[in-house]
Amino acid sequence: MTLNPMITLKIDGVQISVPEGTTILKAAKDNGILIPTLCDLEGLTPYGGCRLCLVEVTGSPKLFPACITPASPGMEVTTNSDRLKDYRRTAVQMLMAERVHICAVCVANDHCELQALANQLGVDHVALERNFTREQIDSSHDFLVIDRNRCILCTRCIRICDQIEGVHTLDLKLRSKNTEVIMDLDESWGNSCSCTSCRKCAKVCPVGAIYIEGEPITQTKNRDVAEFITARRNRK
Amino acid sequence: MSAKKTRVATVWLSGCSGCHMSFLDQDERLIELAKKIQIVHSPIADVKEFPENVDVTLIEGAVANEEQLEMLKKVRTRTRVLVSLGDCAVSGNVAALRNSWNNSDMAVLERAYKAPEDLQAAIPNMVPKLLIKARPLHEIVKVDFYIPGCPPSADLINYVLTELLSGRTPSMEGRAKYG
DSSP states (O other): OOOOOEEEEEETTEEEEEETTOBHHHHHHHTTOOOOOSSOOTTSOOOOOSOTTEEEETTOSSEEETTTSBOOTTOEEESOOHHHHHHHHHHHHHHHHHTTOOGGGOTTTTSOHHHHHHHHHTOOSOOSOOOOOOOOEEOOSSSEEEEGGGOOOOOHHHHHHHHTSOOOOEEEESOGGGOEEEETTTBOGGGOSSOOOOOHHHHHOSSSSEEETTSOHHHHOOTTHHHHHHHHHHOO | OOOOOEEEEEEEOBSOSHHHHHHHTTTTHHHHHHHHEEEEEOTTSOOOSOOSSEEEEEEESBEEEHHHHHHHHHHHHHEEEEEEESHHHHHOGGGGGGGGSTTHHHHHHHHHHOOTTOTTOOOOOSSOOEEEEEEOGGGTSOOOEEEOSSSOOHHHHHHHHHHHHTTOOOOOTTTOOOO
């Protein structure tokens, strides 16, 4: 492994040195600054979908998604201004309004990243009218269940299925609010010929959209699984 | 010590009363509260008509039928500070689960009262008419503060009341807990 040269930048006023090519999100995380995100997961390619990791860079009026923006020398990044908090609260509200997010009846209650973020950011209500969807729930698999009404389309399940398990059973169909996670060529999960039943999709789902029937959610969730496997693979 | 007590009311709409239970779970802190507030209307107090000139009203539950809709509007006009208490009032929660169905008012009534195994299947007509969708309070009237939770913890309710009584603005940042 060749080591990239180190560069220096400032995040929230703290001087930080990271190897060239590191994303702002990773640079901040490695130095104890947590930027909220729902789609990014260490060990998988970044996606830039949830827009929660948006940060300010001094000198630019634009906001940058920290998960896909590489740190550059001399950059001055702000991760937690009032404006950003406000945008994040709006993004969380939009996610909660998009489909049916009713924590009290959800299998992932208390173990949900969206719920945790809403609590942390103080999203005490959703100002937008909630869209009560009736997306398909597929429980045809022996033990894996997908409730698409709870899906936030972060694509973690799709990326881990493709990049770590290497089968690419899961993918997206349609666009915009009709977007859905599908199995194979829109087959029911029980009839999927490529699914290896590895459970990784359920382990990394940030919400309660994919879960294992009859298993306590605390046992299922293991959001570090991609990072763990990738680290083992890279070990020479 | 002779300062006028703050007039507080609580209202129970489409909820399970769990939020009121949580209110009572403030336990000995209620004694402290009682020195500062007077409960002027509540499901646990025998007051038929919602009074005028209320300082703070905590409302539990979503708005699911016409009677509740009327009640909420009346409460709003008679209250200075309206607080959504608990997930049903804040988001619709369990009461709003039916919203995913078209004409969900009839859908739930038919499912509940017209099951084929019922001997005398009939939808009751002596009770207030259901709204097509169950709604959180802030979709109908202006709400001043929100206490999410199913139920919200007694600590959180106590925090909000204490802040309001001392003239401060409660903040849910890092405190709220849906579900």
